[in-house]
Every structure is written in C-alpha cells, then in structure tokens.
Amino acid sequence: MTLWLLAGLDPTGGAGLIRDVWTAETVGEGCDLRCVVTAFTWQGESRQARAEPVSNTVLTRTLADVSDAKAIKLGLLPARIADQVAQRLRAVHVPVVVDPVLRATDGGWLGARPDSFRAMRRANVLFTPNRVEAALMLGRHRYDPDLGRDLAQWLAPASTLLKDAGASTTRVVCDELWHAGRQWKFERERVAGPDPRGTGCALSTAVACGLWRGRSVQDAIWAAITWLDGARRNPVRGRDARPHLSLHPR
Numbered sequence: 001m002t003l004w005l006l007a008g009l010d011p012t013g014g015a016g017l018i019r020d021v022w023t024a025e026t027v028g029e030g031c032d033l034r035c036v037v038t039a040f041t042w043q044g045e046s047r048q049a050r051a052e053p054v055s056n057t058v059l060t061r062t063l064a065d066v067s068d069a070k071a072i073k074l075g076l077l078p079a080r081i082a083d084q085v086a087q088r089l090r091a092v093h094v095p096v097v098v099d100p101v102l103r104a105t106d107g108g109w110l111g112a113r114p115d116s117f118r119a120m121r122r123a124n125v126l127f128t129p130n131r132v133e134a135a136l137m138l139g140r141h142r143y144d145p146d147l148g149r150d151l152a153q154w155l156a157p158a159s160t161l162l163k164d165a166g167a168s169t170t171r172v173v174c175d176e177l178w179h180a181g182r183q184w185k186f187e188r189e190r191v192a193g194p195d196p197r198g199t200g201c202a203l204s205t206a207v208a209c210g211l212w213r214g215r216s217v218q219d220a221i222w223a224a225i226t227w228l229d230g231a232r233r234n235p236v237r238g239r240d241a242r243p244h245l246s247l248h249p250r
Helices: 016-027 056-062 079-090 114-118 131-137 147-155 199-212 217-231
Strands: 002-009 033-044 047-053 069-074 096-098 125-127 159-162 172-179 182-189
Touching: 002 016, 002 199, 016 033, 016 199, 016 217, 033 056, 033 079, 056 079, 069 079, 069 199, 079 114, 096 199, 114 131, 114 147, 131 147, 147 159, 147 172, 172 217, 182 217, 199 217
Parallel strands: 002 033, 002 069, 069 096, 096 125, 125 159
Antiparallel strands: 033 047, 159 172, 172 182
16 A cells, blocks of 8 residues: 655755655655656746646546555645546545645745635545645635634644644744644744755655554654654755755754
8 A cells, every 4th residue: 555645846856746755765664655746846046936737637647546545645736636636535535634835935826726625625634734824725814823723623524733833932833733623732842943945745744654654643743743853953955045854864
C-alpha cells in the first residue's frame, strides 16, 4: 500500500512536491511513494507566483490507481482540476492530509478556491492551514480569536489543525487541532530564527507519513511537529535567497 503525494512543482525546490518527497524519504522510511504533479508553478526571487494545472487527461491517468493508497497528502489544488481530484478522492476511504495552498510565499494567488477544499470535507480528512490560509478560507482579512473554531465548524466533519494559533506568543508556539468533536493543543517553545520555506508542505507530509504507519491523528501530528522543529533549526540558503529546510539536517 502506497503513500500518495499530490502537489505542485516549485522551481526553487523549497516547497511543493520536491519538499514532500524529501520529507517522506526522511521521516517515512519504508513508505512506497507515488507522486502526482497537480500544477507547474512560476515563483521565487520575489516574483508574483502563478500556476498552470496539469491537463484533465494527464490527471485522470495518474489517479487511475489511487485506490491502492494507504494515505494521501494533497497540496496545491488549482480550481480547474479541483472537482476532478475531489471526486476521485471521495472514492478512496483512507486518511487524507490537505495543505490548503492558496498564496505563494512571495505573493501571488495560485489558483485554488476555498470552496474546493470545503467540497472535500470528510471524517478521514485533515486540513492543516496556517492563520493566513484559515482567514482566506473563511473570507476574512485578518486573524481573530475564533478563527480556528469557526474554520473547524466550516470544514466539519473533517479535522482541522490550525498552525501557529492564537495562543502563540513570541516565545511559545501553539498549534490547535479540532478532531472528532474535541480540541487538542500542541504547545512548545518557538524555534528561534527565520521561518524556512516549505515548512507547511513538510509538516503535512510528515503527518501523512504517520497516518500511513497507522498512528492516530494526534500521535502523527505530535511526531511531525517534533521532527520539523528539529529540522528547522539548521536552515540553508535556497536558490531564491530565502532560508530553506536543509536536505541534510544535523
């Protein structure tokens, strides 16, 4: 049984499918990977990003065998192919981790629609937005204290992990999970230094690896957070001059 990774290609190599594969090979030893490109992107070097989704024909062929998946991670999902992907994944009853990519780090809308993600809500789906993504999904312009709770209700019965939630401070970071009608908080000391590119991709993929191994949602999240907090302590300079996660973390 395979771990499927569906995401866009980031030319900087810091995020997207390249980062997902690196993460799965780092923390998901033994995972049989299947990779699917959802879109080609132009970004980095402070340019406004844009994305070109793959054709429906290509997508149909690459998703033909998705029924053999044991877990799935989904990243960039441009609107033009969203309905097709959502329909195909609804027929697969395995854990799905969705990193709702809407905007690029350097700016630019990447073609996804919030309502496309809402169409995917099921009990075995986990969404992992940060505060900016969560606000965009709800049509809000800034964070408010009820954002996590409101998004969890909007996406129910799916689970929601809000990264860097309102309980966070300059010294403490807190991610909040809404799952099966309950709330969990993952609070720890904030890692000092810059925020490397691709941490959202890496976290969601690491969680998917844990679910692929049969861990509970809570255990998979905590293991992924612990690994990522360690990995981000030694960033490297990427080709876009931004800090990236190292391919060889110490």
